[in-house]
Amino acid sequence: MHPRMRRVRPAGVRTSWRTVDDGDFFCAACGGDRRYRLRSGRRRFVLLGVPLLxxxxxxxxxxxxxxxxxxxxxxxxxPTTTRLSAMLREAVHSVVLAVLAAGGTQARAAREAAVEAVRGAGFPDCGEEELTALLAALTADGRVCLEIELHxxxxxxxxxLAVPGRESLLLQGARIALADGAYGAEEREVLAAVxxxxxxxxGDVDRLLAEARMPS
Known part of the structure; x- marks a missing residue:
């Protein structure tokens, strides 16, 4: 008998697959972003290669x-790593704007700290004028709009995000609030919301706000 003939299963269950969607995803096996196919299938009992039941x-x-x-x-x-990076950039941007709105933009030290944080997050062309203009637009109808965007x-x-990543975002906001002096009541309120x-x-928020006050 031919070797290939000996490997044929006379009966069994075979699945026929079809692709219903595709796109990009984070593959845990590869450890990075990859293309995927979302597939569904139908199982059939096969006898001598012929699908039956x-x-x-x-x-x-x-x-x-x-x-x-x-x-x-x-x-x-x-999220894919690309999407997660974008979400992190947007998060830093929102935290910075919320803290500035609470403490005001009058202090140069706070504005400079805010610009540094935003540039470090991936907006290298952002400057003080752009940041304050965006803040004015978002707070034109009151701070409710900014708080909704923050959430x-x-x-x-x-x-x-792992715990250290979430805490790092809060600490960035705390350092901006402290750039022009002690926390104000509204700044504490915003940081608590963050x-x-x-x-x-x-309790961890209080610990982190105290930690931010300590000299590095």
Missing amino acids: PRGAAGPVVECGGCGSHFTPDCLDH ETLAPLAPH GRALEIGA
Whole structure:
């Protein structure tokens, strides 16, 4: 008998797959951003290579276009590294604006600290004029608009950041608030809101605000 003939299974269950969606995702097996295919399938009982009885649905599964690994669809809830970087930049920007709005833009030291933080986050062309103009536009209808933006930016990011990353965002805001002196009441209120949006407990917020006051 031919060697290939001996490997043929006379009967079994075979799955036929079809692609229902595709895109980019973070592959935990590859450790980076990759293309994916979202696939669903139908299982059938096969006899001598001929599909006969249906055996139900298979999947859906996410298949990595790089390594071929399969994952459950909830892996698509994790942002790609590209998207996560963008979310971090937006988060720093929002925290900076919220702290400036609470403490005012009159102090040059605070403005300079804010510009430094925003540039370090990935906005190298941002200057004081641009930052204060954007702040004026966002606060034109009151600070409620800015507080809503702060929550909408930070809350989706929090589940994807480890504790040190979330604390680092809060500390950046605290250092801007301290650039022109001690915390004001409104600055403390905003920083507490930042902590809540980042899922940092009130006790840890107090600890971090005290830590920011210590000389580096």
